[in-house]
Amino acid sequence: MSTEIRAELPPELLAQAHAYVEEGWATDVNELLTEALRRYLESHSSQLSEQFIREDVDWGLNGNE
């Protein structure tokens, strides 16, 4: 099941997405956006972002430069 959403996209990005679909790399823009979002969420997991920020805080406050 999928849900319809409204989103504003930069025109150049949308044009690139349409061109990608027209070339046959994806069935349609919906499929492309779903895959792009899935990949983004996988590589930007909340836990990982938090872990990196905690490491950063430790470096910032206690680094040994």
Next chain:
Amino acid sequence: MNDAPATSVVCDAGPLIHLDQIDCLDLLADFSRVIVPSVVWSEVDQHRPHALRQSGVKFERAKPSAGPSVELASLCRLLSLHAGEIQALQIAQEFRAGPFLTDDTAARLAANQLKISAHGTLGILLRAIRRKQRTSEQILEVLHALPARSTLHVKRELLTEIIRQVEN
């Protein structure tokens, strides 16, 4: 991972834009070289035209001399990294430069895999207290204003925890 005294840093667009938004770009003057990949330079120039003209910071526009290594190219594809992030990682590898500054989780993950030390805007802000570039009070003020003044997204609870850590 090498975290020896930093003489140079390689920057992704995020920290340059975020530090500029909160008037803290001058904190980068503590590094002898601030290497900005040419793709990142163009991106920052487009969003914050005055940022890279910050006096006192030694910005250096750079391009990698060759294409990315097989390992880097594979990682970039897997993590869908942007052109600027790819160039920055390439340059960090090629120049053996100090930390790679990025606020992007995927770019940081790639840096970890490549054994490149990576830090972000928050690290630079907190480092400023340790390096006596700012007082704790000044940084606390910036941290409180961060959600309103910058496009850096940090989970609210985590930001509150960081603020408490600085207060103590």
